[in-house]
Amino acid sequence: MRFVVVGAGAVGGVVAGRLAGAGFDVVLVARGANLEAIRSDGLRVRSPEGSDVYRLPVAATAGEVDWRPGDMVLLAVKSMDTAGALSAIAAHAEPGTPVACVQNGVANEHAALRMFANVYGVCVMLPATHLVPGVVVANCAPTPGILDVGRYPGGVDGTAAELAAAFRAAGFHSEPRPDVMRWKYRKLLANTANAVEAVCGRVDGIDEIARLVRDEGSSVLTAAGIPYASEEEDRERRGDILRMRPVEGEQRQGGSSWQSLARGTGSVEADYLNGEVVLIGRAHGVPAPANELAQRLANQFAREGRAPGSLPVDEFRSLMTSPLR
Template sequence: MRFVILGAGAVGGVVAGRLDGAGADVALVARGAHLEAIRRDGLLLREAGGDSVHRVPAYASPSAVDWRDDDVAVLAVKGGDTHAVLADVPRGRPVVCLQNGVANERAALRRFADVYPVCVMLPASHLAPGVVVAQCAPVPGILDIGRYPSGTDAVSADISASLVKAGFHSVVRADIMRWKYAKLLMNLGNAVEALCGRVDGLDEAAAPLRAEGETVLYAAGIPFVSLAEDRARRGDILQLRAVAGVERAGGSTWQSLARGTGNVEADYLNGEIVLLGRLHGVPTPANETARRLVVAAAQRGAAPGSLTPSDFLAEVARAAHP
């Protein structure tokens, strides 16, 4: 089994480096300066326990990969890139969705029979070409996996075993989407963190987003694990640790603004709740406001911290009571 990691950013890069370090067969797809740095110097994985360099095959696109029959395609791109990436993956491969959000699996199932969602709990960052940082140690992340829409099989068990060998916590779950919907609720606050920066008051500003999200999921009849179940799964496994010379970054949306990428994945996080709200007649002004504001911030090149939490809540109030 070879893991072809499609998207070597924070999560994809850390997983690739860890798998390679554990002896797995790994190839990467990256782009731009990041790809050039990996080809020239290798992928630098920075961790609290030390740095490691991983010289693995790196390609500019899925169509350039020398695909093999035993390859597993691992999607580690933002939701907005999923359709384009899948179009260049040969049919018949297992597809692993190492991504936030819940729309990627459905998109993959249109083209591929064997789709494997992963609930990603992996604090990581990618702010410089060729470099990814694992922010937790000694366990870098929790990566539970199952089949989509439900169930387990030998492939999911093999992938989980490879992740465990690479130092991650991973169990195989027949109800993996319950966990991914719970993670979606947590990720709704990513937009607020990006808009406001890592400041006091984020929990209060993000609370309306989660409340709307839970209401929408109940209305849609979509099950998700409780906060208590989620906390029990995490336990004390994920321990944030300082990495020498690296300031701890915010979440994935914060990092997109910090890198000035011009786009964020809010359409597939907050936008998922907005979509479900429209389908089931549930107002979602807080999530629509967060989606709209962070997308606009990305498009104009704003850095994290362009609003205060009170500014954001005022925007939500205006949207709820125009």
């Protein structure tokens, strides 16, 4: 099995590097300055245990990949880029090519199933950072992350088991899960706090707002009859596996949405995190005002190029109670 990793950001870069380091055949699809840096200097993966450089074949588009029988796609782009990435892959890869969504959010697998017959969900618990072209940081050690795998919409087959085994060989914790989407909905609830952290930063008072946004999301999923793993299950699965440590003396500053604002990408995946809660709520007549506000603010920050963490918590709290919001 050769892995075609589409998206060489924080998660895609760490996964690609670890798989390559374990001896697997890996091809990257990247873009922009990240593409040029990897082509010129290789993919650098930093961690609390050191730094490694991987000289991997890297393509600018799916059309540049020499697609082969037995290839497996690891889709690791942000959710707002999923549709474009899938269309590009479908133009060149066979429809039976397995596609694993190594992504936050819960809409990617459904989109992939429209174009590919064999789709897999990966529940990503992988604190990682990407702020510099060609460089990704795995912030946990000795285990960089948890990557549980299941077939979409449900079940486990030989490919899911093989992928989980490859992840384990690369140093991740990974289990095949027939109910992987139930776990991805739990991760969705955790990720609703991403937008809050992105606009307010990690400051006093943020935990209260993050809890409000998550609890609102839980109420929406419950009202919609969507199953999701409990906090207790999530806590037990994580255990003490993910041990966040400084990397070359530096602490992790923020999650994926914070990083998007820090890099000035002009976009953020709030529409597929908080926006997913808003969408489900609207479809079932359940208001989700806190998630709607978080979605709107994160998108506004991205459009306007505002610095992450620049909105005072008190202002966010005030906007939640404003009738004009």
